[in-house]
Amino acid sequence: MTDNTRLRIAIQKKGRLSDESKKLLKACGLKINMKGESLIAHVENAPIDLLRVRDDDIPGLIMDGVCDLGVVGENVLEEELLTRQRAGEAADYVPLQKLDFGGCRLSLAVDKDFDYQGPQSLAGKRIATTYPELLRRFFDEKGIEFDACLLSGSVEVAPRAGLADAICDLVSTGATLEANGLVETDVIYRSQARLIRRSGDFNAEKQALLDKLLTRMQGVMQAKE
Ligand code: PRT
Ligand code: ZN
Secondary structure (H helix, E strand, O other), X not given: OOOOOOEEEEEEOOOOOHHHHHHHHHHOOOOEEOOOOXXXXXXXXXXXXXXXXXXXXXXXXXXXXXXXXXXXXXXXXXXXXXXXXXXOOOOOOEEEEEOOOOOEEEEEEXXXXXXXXXXXXXXXXXXXXXXXHHHHHHHHHHOOOOEEEEOOOOHHHOOOOOOOOEEEEEEOOOHHHHHOOEEEEEEEEEEOEEEEEOOOOOOHHHHHHHHHHHXXXXXXXXXXX
């Protein structure tokens, strides 16, 4: 069991946010002792532990108060928030700094031959996504009904595979859509990485450590501007 007097920061173990998350913490002066595949990495020069997990688990770890801080994409955070709100579960967290990496958008896309005249063209259609709650919020606001096809990966091949009429997926350069014969039609959510904090009080030492870390982080971000 981890000593809970140490500040626990959840970061993505492997993926698009992991290198930048580590880089940011190192730039804040943390000496991270990262051993291969281990779940926990200790910081040598401060009472801080890094929990290396899948990005999807980070919002829950913060909302459940298991970790003190997390670095996560706002897309994943907002989806978890909506999921918990729908289930009537606790979903508290405190948003801290927006970070300068992980930028992307969650967009609708259809086959390039689809006669798309706006979201209404997708009424009653099946849409493949990993983000059903963000997708539902977009269509609910417009009063348009649709069927969701939940996929945790390879969303972009769903139309060609005959699984769906459209997709709702993350886009950064647009190359993946293009390679799959799809065109982006509507941006439904813009995202970037963000630092978040669990709600509730920290003891005095943890709070002082957090304040110091936040000040350093602001300095690192400003120096880059
Ligand atoms: O294993 P784990 O669950 O931790 O990782 P993951 O595979 O779920 O996530 P990962 O590492 O792919 O992405 C982590 C976070 O990076 C996402 O939640 C976003 O906040 C952010 N991000 C930024 C992106 C992209 N850009 C992105 N382009 N996440 C995914 N993509 C994918 C997209 O799904 C599509 O397959 O890249 C493809 C599109 O890219 P372009 O450049 O071709 O448009
Ligand atoms: Zn993930």
